[in-house]
Every structure is written in structure tokens, then in C-alpha cells.
Amino acid sequence: MLYIVIPVFNRKEYTRECLLSLRAQTNQSFRTIVVDDGSTDGTDQMLAEEFPEVIVVKGDGNLFWTAGVNLGIRRALELGATRVMTLNNDVVTDPRFVEQMLLDAERNPNAVLGALELDAATGEPIYGGETLNFRTNMRRDLLEVLPPEKRTGLHEVTYLPGRGLLIPKAVIDKIGLFDEKRLPHYLADFDYTSVARRNGFPNYLNYNAILSTYPEESGQxxxxxxxxxxxxxxxxxxxxxxxxxxxxxxxxxxxxxxxxxxxxxxxxxxxxxxxxxxx
Structure with a gap:
């Protein structure tokens, strides 16, 4: 069973839009866990009234991304998750997003999968994975080297971001959870997927699974x-x-x-x- 873990702090309108897109998925073989880390904008009331199917885990307001995700994953494992997906609340999932991710997860049971990201305002691709040469610290952006006709299927990458990241339970069993002590917010996702890759779990960007994101709203x-x-x-x-x-x-x-x-x-x-x- 797939459990989707979404850490949130305020921005309830983004959370609502994200959850509505999950409710519209063609494949409903998943459950959703929202980790509400002390929101003060009515997020808790909105979740209770509009999304009773969502499992809500409460934080104390000091979790940040990594500890919030870990809290949600622990709850998912308690409930019997065989796969976990981390998802940010400021994304909108394409209706076939879960269907495509699970389809490729079945074909590649030991792989960690990420998704193609489009700009929600323009519909243009903005993230399609990258490879990193540690010797030169040079990154190779797949969107810059792949012609449009090749932007399909799975493409191996060095690491993956946490927005729309599908993780098999076998990965968690071997390497544990995200490094919340040393990487409380940024780079925890790149670190986790890099560690997974070095432990024999390949990282693939799934060009068949699509998310729409709001790049202008990122902290950076x-x-x-x-x-x-x-x-x-x-x-x-x-x-x-x-x-x-x-x-x-x-x-x-x-x-x-x-x-x-x-x-x-x-x-x-x-x-x-x-x-x-x-x-």
C-alpha cells in the first residue's frame, strides 16, 4: 500500500488544491497523511471539514521539512505501508500521476522514483532531473540535453527532490529515514536519494508522472x-x-x-x- 506524506505549515489554499488533485487521481490505491506542523491559518479545521479521508499527524511547530516527513513516514509504516511518497503541499498532481508512478514502481520495485515538474502558470517543464559529476561539481540538466521526443519513460539521475518522491519500503529498511539531525530542511531529499543510490537503489526521473509546481513560492x-x-x-x-x-x-x-x-x-x-x- 502506498502512503503519501505531505508536511504542511499554513498556506492552506495550496494544501487544499494539492489534496483535491489527489482526490481526482485515476488510481486511488493510496492513503494520504498530512503532517500539520502547528499551522495557524485554519488548516486543521479545513482538513477536518473538507478532507475526512486524510490522516492528520500533528507537529509542535518546530519540525521543518525533514522531521515532518519522518514523522509522517513513521505513521505510514505503523499502518502497513509498502511504499511511501513524500509530496509538498504546493504542487498539483496530474490525474494520472499516481497511476504512472505505481505502474513504474511495479516494473522497478527497488527504484526510487521522482516526477517531471511543470510550471503551474505556464505549463512549461521546469525540472526533469539532473546528474552530478562530483569530480567537477558540474550538473547536467536532463531538460537541456533531452529533445522533447525523448522526454518519456525513466531516466537515471544522481538524486531526486522530495516533492513527488516514491520510496520503496526496502529502501527505508536498509538506510532508515531522512537525516533530520544534520539536514533539517534543504538537501535532505538529495542526500537521502544519493545514499539510497549508493546502497544499490537506483534513482529515476519518471517523465510519465507529472506535477505542476509554483517555483516563485519556493523559499530560495x-x-x-x-x-x-x-x-x-x-x-x-x-x-x-x-x-x-x-x-x-x-x-x-x-x-x-x-x-x-x-x-x-x-x-x-x-x-x-x-x-x-x-x-
Whole structure:
């Protein structure tokens, strides 16, 4: 049984739209768990009144993404989950999203699967996976190298984001849950899927499974909209900072091959120091 885990904090309109899209899925062989981490905007009431089928797990307001996801996964495992999917609340699932993910999960039972992402405003593809060369710290964006006719089926990648991430129970049994201690928010998903890959579970971007997302609402984008010294500090050291130096260090130490680590770290630090002002 598939359990979909959605961590939320406020933004109930996004949560409502996401849950309505799940309710419209062509394949309903799943249950949904929402981890409400202390929302103050009426999310709890909305869930109770409009989505009685959803399992709600309460947080204390201090979970952030990683601990919230882990709390939901633990509940899913208690209920007998054989597969878990992490999903952000600011996404809308295509009606055949679950159908396509489960179809390819059956064909590739040991694989970790991610989804093609479209911009909800334009319908244009904005994320189709990437590969990372640890030796050079260079990323290869699949959307830039795959012609439109090849954007179908499964494509192997180095890691996957947590929005629409399908994880077989075998992966959890072998490597455990997300690293909430060292990576409380950003990079926990890339780290987890990288660790899974190194433990024999391939990562595939499933171009047949589609999500619509709101890139302008990401924490990184919002931080850069109004650049300031405070925003720069948050970018480099805040829990929600997209360029968090500590998080990057933990990711590198865990996943980069030792011979490439010095350059990977130095290059990564330099990119984060200047990247706030370049995007």
C-alpha cells in the first residue's frame, strides 16, 4: 500500500488544491497523511471539514521539512505501508500521476522514483532531473540535453527532490529515514536519494508522472526577491537558506568520494557565497 506524506505549515489554499488533485487521481490505491506542523491559518479545521479521508499527524511547530516527513513516514509504516511518497503541499498532481508512478514502481520495485515538474502558470517543464559529476561539481540538466521526443519513460539521475518522491519500503529498511539531525530542511531529499543510490537503489526521473509546481513560492526564490544583508545571512546559514553552508558541508561529507572532496567543497562554498547575487 502506498502512503503519501505531505508536511504542511499554513498556506492552506495550496494544501487544499494539492489534496483535491489527489482526490481526482485515476488510481486511488493510496492513503494520504498530512503532517500539520502547528499551522495557524485554519488548516486543521479545513482538513477536518473538507478532507475526512486524510490522516492528520500533528507537529509542535518546530519540525521543518525533514522531521515532518519522518514523522509522517513513521505513521505510514505503523499502518502497513509498502511504499511511501513524500509530496509538498504546493504542487498539483496530474490525474494520472499516481497511476504512472505505481505502474513504474511495479516494473522497478527497488527504484526510487521522482516526477517531471511543470510550471503551474505556464505549463512549461521546469525540472526533469539532473546528474552530478562530483569530480567537477558540474550538473547536467536532463531538460537541456533531452529533445522533447525523448522526454518519456525513466531516466537515471544522481538524486531526486522530495516533492513527488516514491520510496520503496526496502529502501527505508536498509538506510532508515531522512537525516533530520544534520539536514533539517534543504538537501535532505538529495542526500537521502544519493545514499539510497549508493546502497544499490537506483534513482529515476519518471517523465510519465507529472506535477505542476509554483517555483516563485519556493523559499530560495522568496529570499532572493528582496536582497539584503539579513537575507544574505539567511541564504548562507538559515535553516531555510538555499545556500546553507552547513547543510552543503554535511551533504558533501556524506556523498562526495574522498578524492574529489576538497575541490567539491571549495567550489561549492564559492558558488554559495556569490550565488545569492547572481540569480
Amino acid at each position: 526564490t522568496l529570499t532572493r526577491k528582496h536582497r539584503s544583508l539579513k537575507g544574505y545571512y539567511q541564504h548562507l546559514f538559515g535553516i531555510r537558506g538555499g545556500g546553507n553552508m552547513v547543510n552543503f558541508t554535511h551533504f558533501a561529507l556524506k556523498n562526495c568520494p574522498a578524492p574529489y572532496l576538497p575541490y567539491f567543497l571549495l567550489n561549492g562554498y564559492a558558488r554559495r557565497v556569490v550565488g545569492y547575487f547572481l540569480h
